[in-house]
Structure formats: structure tokens, C-alpha cells
Amino acid sequence: MQEFRNLRPLARIYIAVVVSLGAATVTYSVETLYFNHIDTQWFILAALTLLTGSFTVKVPSINASISVSETFVFASVLIFGPAAGAVTVLLECLIIVFWMKPGGRVLYRVLFNTAAPAISIWVSGSVFFLVSGLKPYSQYPRDHLPPLELLFLPLILFTALYFLLNSWLVAFALGFENKRSPREIWVRNFIWLSVSYFSGASVAALIVTYHQKFDLTSLVIIVPLLVVSYLTFKLAMGRVEDAGNHLVQLNKLYLSTIETLAMAIDAKDQVTHGHIRRVQTYATGLAREIGIRDDSMLKAIEAAALLHDMGKLAVPEYILNKPGKLSVAEFEKMKLHASVGADILSAINFPYPVVPIVRHHHESWDGKGYPAGLRGTDIPIGARILAVVDCFDALTSDRPYRPRLSDSDALAILNQRRGTMYDPLVVDTFVRVHDKIAPEFTTDETLPSVLDDIATARKHVLTPVVSPVLDEIVASADETLTLYELARDLSGQSNPSDAADAIANHVRRLIPHSLSVFYVLDERTAELEARFISGNGASLIQGMRVPLGQRLSGWVATNRQTIVNSDPVLDFGDAAREHTLGLRSCLSTALVFGDELVGVLSLYSTELSAFSEDHRRIIEGVAPQAAKSVRSVAPSKDKTSALPIRKQFTGWPNVH
Numbered sequence: 001m002q003e004f005r006n007l008r009p010l011a012r013i014y015i016a017v018v019v020s021l022g023a024a025t026v027t028y029s030v031e032t033l034y035f036n037h038i039d040t041q042w043f044i045l046a047a048l049t050l051l052t053g054s055f056t057v058k059v060p061s062i063n064a065s066i067s068v069s070e071t072f073v074f075a076s077v078l079i080f081g082p083a084a085g086a087v088t089v090l091l092e093c094l095i096i097v098f099w100m101k102p103g104g105r106v107l108y109r110v111l112f113n114t115a116a117p118a119i120s121i122w123v124s125g126s127v128f129f130l131v132s133g134l135k136p137y138s139q140y141p142r143d144h145l146p147p148l149e150l151l152f153l154p155l156i157l158f159t160a161l162y163f164l165l166n167s168w169l170v171a172f173a174l175g176f177e178n179k180r181s182p183r184e185i186w187v188r189n190f191i192w193l194s195v196s197y198f199s200g201a202s203v204a205a206l207i208v209t210y211h212q213k214f215d216l217t218s219l220v221i222i223v224p225l226l227v228v229s230y231l232t233f234k235l236a237m238g239r240v241e242d243a244g245n246h247l248v249q250l251n252k253l254y255l256s257t258i259e260t261l262a263m264a265i266d267a268k269d270q271v272t273h274g275h276i277r278r279v280q281t282y283a284t285g286l287a288r289e290i291g292i293r294d295d296s297m298l299k300a301i302e303a304a305a306l307l308h309d310m311g312k313l314a315v316p317e318y319i320l321n322k323p324g325k326l327s328v329a330e331f332e333k334m335k336l337h338a339s340v341g342a343d344i345l346s347a348i349n350f351p352y353p354v355v356p357i358v359r360h361h362h363e364s365w366d367g368k369g370y371p372a373g374l375r376g377t378d379i380p381i382g383a384r385i386l387a388v389v390d391c392f393d394a395l396t397s398d399r400p401y402r403p404r405l406s407d408s409d410a411l412a413i414l415n416q417r418r419g420t421m422y423d424p425l426v427v428d429t430f431v432r433v434h435d436k437i438a439p440e441f442t443t444d445e446t447l448p449s450v451l452d453d454i455a456t457a458r459k460h461v462l463t464p465v466v467s468p469v470l471d472e473i474v475a476s477a478d479e480t481l482t483l484y485e486l487a488r489d490l491s492g493q494s495n496p497s498d499a500a501d502a503i504a505n506h507v508r509r510l511i512p513h514s515l516s517v518f519y520v521l522d523e524r525t526a527e528l529e530a531r532f533i534s535g536n537g538a539s540l541i542q543g544m545r546v547p548l549g550q551r552l553s554g555w556v557a558t559n560r561q562t563i564v565n566s567d568p569v570l571d572f573g574d575a576a577r578e579h580t581l582g583l584r585s586c587l588s589t590a591l592v593f594g595d596e597l598v599g600v601l602s603l604y605s606t607e608l609s610a611f612s613e614d615h616r617r618i619i620e621g622v623a624p625q626a627a628k629s630v631r632s633v634a635p636s637k638d639k640t641s642a643l644p645i646r647k648q649f650t651g652w653p654n655v656h
Contacts, residue, residue, distance in 0.1 A: 004108040011176035015112050018169060022115020025122050026090055029083035039138055042080050042088075045072045049088050050095050070200030073121060074159070075207045078151075081136040082125030089117040112173055120165035128158035137208050148209055159201040163194050181293050275393055278439050280305035282389035282430075283382075285437025290385070290429050296352040301382045303350065304357035308386055311341025311358075316574070325549055338362050339371045357382035361390065364421045384423040388414060388430050391422070407434070499629035500532030503601075507622055511615045513603040515583065517541060518591075518630055519553050520599040528553055528600055532630070535604075537581045546571070553588055553600045560597070562589040564616050565609050571602070587611040589619050591627035598627040 004012060033042075049072040069092045077085030093114040129135070132154035134146055167190040168182070175182035283305040287298055312320060315337050319330045326334060342359030360374055360383040367375030395410035405413075411431050418427040504516045515535035519528035522545075530544040549558040552570035556563055568576040568583035576583045581604075588602040601623060605611065 007108075007177060008179075011173070014176055015108055015173060018119070018173070019108075019111045019115045022111075022118045025086055025115075025118045029086035029118070029122065032081075032083035033087060036083075038080060038084065041138075042076065042084055045076050045079075046088060046091055048072045049076075049092050070197060071203040071207075074201050074204035077121060077125040077128070077136075077158075078155075078204060078208045079137045082122045082129070084136075085121040085125045086118045089121045090114060093117060113170075116169040116173075117166050120162050120169065124158050124162035124165060127161055128154050131157060145209075148205070151205060151208070155201055155205060156198075159197050160194075163197040167191075167193065179288070179293060184293075184295070275397065276306055276309060278393050279308070279386070279389050281439040282393065282434075282437060283385050286385050286389060286426070286430055286433070287382070289433045289437065290381075290426065292381070297382065300350070300352035300354050300357060301385060303352070303354045304361070304382055305386060305389075307345060307354065308341065308358050308361050308390070309337065310344055311337030311339065313344070314340040316569070327550065335362070335370050353380070353382070356380045357386060359383075361386040363387070365423055366420045369421070379423075384426050388422050388426050391417075392430070392434070497532060500626075501534060503622065503626050503629065504532075504534040507603070507619070510618050511587065511603060511611070513587070513605045513610070515541075515581070515604040517553075517602045517604070518599060518626070519546065519557070519602065520630060521548075521557065521597055528557055531599075540575070540580060541572075552586060553602050556588045556590055556602075557597060557600050560590040560592060562616050562620055563587075564611050564613070568604050576604075582606045584608045585610045587615055587619060589616075589623050591623055591630060593624070593627040593631045596631070598631045601626055 004015070007015070049069045073085055073089050073092060076088040132150065134150065134154070137145060140146065167186060171182040171186040171190060174180070174185050280302060284298060284302050287301050292298060292301075315334055319326065319333055338359055338361060342355050345355050345358055348354075357380055360372065360379055363369035363372065363374045363379045363383060365376060365379070365384075367373050392410050392414060395405045395413060396407060397404050411434070414422065414427050414431065418424050500518050503518075507513075507516065513535070515537060516533070517530050518532035520531040521527075522529055525545075526548045528546045528548065530541050530546075533541050546554045548554050552563065552566055552568070564587055565585045566588065568581075568586045571586065572581065572583070575581065583604045583606060585605050585608055586602055587605075587610075588600060590600055591598040601619065603611070603619065
């Protein structure tokens with residue numbers, strides 16, 4: 001009975017009521033048959049019911065079966081009355097249970113599946129005799145049976161009522177048990193089973209029409225009809241099951257295609273790699289916990305969770321992967337991804353409402369979100385769910401500019417935004433069930449290897465392919481000699497520009513690159529100025545200023561961390577790809593003297609993944625000496641004249 005206790009209270013009450021009514025109906029029917037001295041011919045019908053009940057056809061997609069024994073159930077009612085029908089259907093149910101696998105004999109289901117048909121046949125049989133004015137056929141003389149035309153319309157009513165009562169009783173039970181709509185279950189799985197009931201009633205009419213001759217020889221006519229009926233249903237159910245399996249496979253293929261596309265987009269956004277898979281799990285789980293049962297809406301949320309970042313295809317990568325806070329202009333570009341993603345997906349004829357969820361997943365409960373400024377329940381429920389889980393996963397994931405937050409801290413932030421940014425009901429439900437619906441996988445366990453390669457190739461820090469030349473450099477005497485010569489040359493330099501040139505020339509021997517830039521900190525404006533530059537395109541970069549915390553070099557300065565093989569686009573925008581520069585990778589480290597930030601040294605290369613961990617070690621070894629040499633030219637706090645700002649890149653947002 002543990003399975004019964006695990007049901008929801010409403011389901012337990014419903015099943016208990018039906019079983020109780022069924023028990024009362026069967027008890028009354030058995031007493032009626034006993035005291036009325038049932039005709040021995042009923043035992044023939046009972047035996048045929050037991051025999052044909054062994055040949056069942058499984059109904060695809062639900063835990064139900066049908067058989068051709070309904071013929072003898074109908075015949076029992078017409079000949080001997082509703083009580084005989086209730087006992088006959090009880091025998092039919094018992095023989096079906098007998099042939100079930102032991103694991104499928106859950107007690108409360110067996111009792112319910114026995115009670116529901118007994119109630120249905122007794123009620124519908126009683127209505128039949130009440131409406132038609134007829135008596136059970138066994139009470140008529142053999143030569144004075146009612147004509148078939150008197151039986152026709154009441155029999156249709158009898159059959160329809162029996163079918164509706166029996167199917168809806170089961171549909172409600174399945175709905176309560178599986179938290180689904182009974183109407184949806186009935187329409188999808190039961191409505192077409194009415195054919196079985198009406199065919200059974202037709203054969204039963206044939207039996208009672210020839211009741212005065214009814215004996216074993218009449219089975220020569222009846223049995224072939226039942227065999228044809230059984231084989232027809234078995235074939236039909238097989239085709240339905242095959243079609244259902246084919247549909248499931250197509251849906252899996254469709255979802256897998258969407259998922260692969262979404263994960264490829266996810267790989268483009270380096271800092272959120274693996275984000276969409278977690279969001280999908282959270283979103284679908286939260287939707288069910290909130291009470292969404294509509295299969296179309298659940299599939300819409302599942303697909304939208306995968307595709308909600310589709311619009312990032314239109315956002316420049318240097319914005320997506322910027323290691324710091326976005327400027328106003330950059331944020332405006334980032335905001336476009338919701339509308340752009342929805343517009344892209346509008347070209348796909350989704351069978352469920354995916355596009356509105358993608359378009360509005362950044363709307364706010366108070367109407368201050370984007371792109372349409374919707375508020376409250378005007379925001380699609382799928383978008384409200386996606387907004388909460390999207391935020392939670394972002395807060396609990398590592399970013400270049402901050403470590404991940406704990407679950408408790410992230411939930412505290414969601415509660416702070418409850419009623420302003422997010423739907424209070426969605427937040428409250430998520431806080432209550434987030435542990436229950438959390439993904440059980442990690443990105444590495446589920447990500448296809450090809451997409452993992454894509455993502456890995458785009459990370460800020462890549463695993464380099466070390467060339468034979470670099471192998472020779474590692475821990476070599478040449479490296480030691482070069483660093484010694486650099487220290488000696490710098491000790492004799494009084495001109496900062498000459499010192500920077502000396503550093504660039506010596507570093508180039510150990511770390512091949514096409515452009516080196518010394519960014520010097522201007523404490524007055526909290527900006528880095530590109531002061532000492534060596535290599536191709538130096539004139540384009542001279543005087544460029546980068547606010548602390550922004551772009552690539554600004555993030556390195558703020559966090560005082562070295563970044564290997566990042567994209568120069570993060571510093572120079574699209575100009576990094578132009579012919580004059582053609583830059584593909586960057587090695588950047590902070591210049592710190594004591595505890596004082598002096599600036600940043602960034603090396604750029606036209607090769608992809610040009611820098612190795614050995615190069616990181618070398619530049620970090622050079623940095624302290626370089627910081628000491630550059631420190632003398634860093635603008636002091638008390639200077640009032642601003643340094644000239646030279647040529648900026650065309651199209652780069654004004655961040656001053």
C-alpha cells in the first residue's frame with residue numbers, strides 16, 4: 001500500500017470513493033443473482049468472458065488494455081439484467097489481472113480497475129432498461145422477444161453511457177495520479193476506443209436476437225466475428241503504437257537538433273558555457289512544480305530554455321566575453337539579443353509558443369525590463385519562469401570578474417528582486433524546490449565532444465600546442481641569459497621610452513609576438529593609456545585609453561591576473577581583425593610595483609593560440625622589472641593637465 005500512500009490526497013480520496021462504490025455495486029449484484037436463481041446460460045456467457053478476456057490488446061501510451069469480451073458483458077446485461085453485467089465485467093477484470101505480470105499488480109490499481117467497469121455497466125444497464133421500458137430478455141417467452149427496432153436506439157444510449165462512464169473514471173484516475181489533465185488524457189487515449197464498445201454491442205444484439213436458439217452451436221457464428229474483431233484491434237493498436245514510437249523518435253531528433261544548435265551558440269559565449277543545459281533542467285522542473293500541465297506549454301518552455309540566447313549570434317564577441325562591466329553602449333547592444341533571437345526563431349513554425357518566451361525573458365514584473373516593457377501577468381508565464389532560473393544560474397556560475405555565489409546568496413538576491421524584477425509566485429516556488437529540480441549532471445558529462453572542442457577553442461585560457469622551438473626555450477640557458485641581459489640593460493636606462501623598447505626587444509626573443517603595448521595607469525581618470533607601443537599598427541593604438549575594469553587590459557589591471565590567449569577584439573573591437581593589425585590572440589599581465597598598480601603589459605599575436613603557459617611564466621617574471629621602469633612616467637594624483645588622447649578606433653563606443 002506504499003504506492004497508494006505516495007499519491008496526492010485528492011487522488012487517494014477519488015480512488016477510495018470509486019473502489020467503495022464498486023464494492024457496493026458488486027456485492028448488490030452477487031446477491032441479486034443468487035436470490036433470482038440465474039439461468040444456467042449465464043454460465044456459458046461467463047465462461048466465454050473468461051476465455052476471451054485472456055486475449056487483450058494493450059492501449060499505447062497508457063496503462064490500460066481492451067478485449068473482445070465486452071460482447072459477452074453487453075449480452076449479459078441485455079439477457080439477464082444490470083446485476084449480471086456487473087458480475088460478468090468483474091470476471092473479465094479478474095482474468096485480465098491474472099494474466100498481468102506480477103510487478104504490474106499494484107493493489108489499488110487492481111481494485112480501481114475492477115470497481116470502475118462494474119459501476120459503469122450497472123449504471124448504464126439500469127438507464128437502458130429505464131429508458132427503453134424493456135425487461136431482461138430472459139424474462140420473455142422465447143417466441144415473444146422484443147423486435148430489434150425497439151432495441152436499436154436504447155442500445156446506442158446504453159453503449160455510449162457505458163463507454164463514457166468507464167473511460168472518464170479511468171481518465172480522472174490517471175490525471176490525478178500523473179498530475180495531467182483528465183480531458184487531455186481522455187481525448188488523446190480513449191475517445192477512439194468507443195469503436196470497440198459499439199462493435200461489442202452489435203455482436204451482443206445479434207446474440208439476443210437469436211436467444212431462443214442460443215446454444216453452443218451458435219458460437220460457430222459468434223466466434224469468427226470476435227476473432228476478426230480481436231485481430232483488427234490488435235493490428236490497429238500495433239499501428240498506433242508504431243506511429244506513437246515514431247513520433248517520440250522524431251520529437252527526440254527535433255529536440256536534439258535544437259539542443260545541438262543551442263549548445264553551439266552557448267560555446268560562442270565563453271563565460272556562460274554549459275549555461276543553457278542547466279537552465280533547461282531548472283525551467284522545465286520549475287514549470288511542473290508551479291502547476292503547468294499543458295504538454296504544449298511544457299515543450300515550449302523546454303525548447304525556449306535551449307534557444308533563449310539565440311540572439312547572441314548578433315552580439316559582438318568582445319561584448320559577450322568582456323571581462324568586466326559593460327558600458328552603456330555595450331549594454332544596449334547586448335539587450336538586442338532577446339528581440340533578435342525571437343525574430344530568428346519566428347521563421348521556424350514551432351508547434352508550441354516558443355517565440356514569445358524567448359522575446360520576453362528579460363521583461364521585469366514591474367514593467368522596467370526589455371524589449372517591450374511588459375509587466376505582471378502580461379509577461380508570458382514561460383518567460384517569467386525562464387527569467388528566474390536564468391538569473392539563478394548566472395549568479396551561481398563563475399565569471400572572469402567574480403567567483404560564483406553560493407546557492408543561499410543567489411536565492412537571497414532573487415528574494416530581493418521578488419515583486420520588482422520577478423514574479424513573486426515563481427520566485428517563492430523556485431526557492432522552495434530548487435534543490436529538488438537541480439541538474440544532476442555536469443557540463444563535462446553531457447556535452448558532445450565536438451561542441452566541447454568548440455568551446456575549449458574559444459576559452460580565455462586555451463591549452464596551447466607547444467612547438468619544438470618553445471620546447472627548447474623552456475628552462476634553457478637562453479632564457480636565463482635573456483632575462484639577465486634585460487635586467488642589466490634596464491639598470492642603465494633613465495629614459496622610460498628606451499626602457500620600454502629594451503623590454504619589448506628582449507621579451508620578443510622569448511615570446512614571439514607582433515605587437516606589444518605598455519598601458520600606463522592614469523590615477524586621475526582611473527584609465528590605462530597606451531603609452532609605449534612596439535610593432536605593427538603602433539600608430540593606430542598610441543594614446544588609446546581603457547577604463548579600469550573594462551575591456552581586456554582593464555580587467556587584467558583591476559584583477560591583477562594574467563590572461564593567456566584571450567581575443568584582442570576585447571581590447572580593440574573589430575579593428576583587431578582589420579588588415580593592418582590582424583590580431584588573433586593576446587597575452588596580458590598587470591604591472592605592479594610593491595602594492596601599487598603601475599599599468600599593464602599586453603602582447604598581441606596574429607596567430608591563434610600563440611601563447612603557452614611557459615610564456616605566461618616568462619611575462620610574469622618580466623613584469624616586476626617592467627613595472628619599476630614604467631612607474632616613473634605614471635601620471636601622479638596631483639597633476640592637473642590631462643594627457644592627450646590620440647586616435648581612437650572607428651566605431652568603438654565612447655567610454656570616457
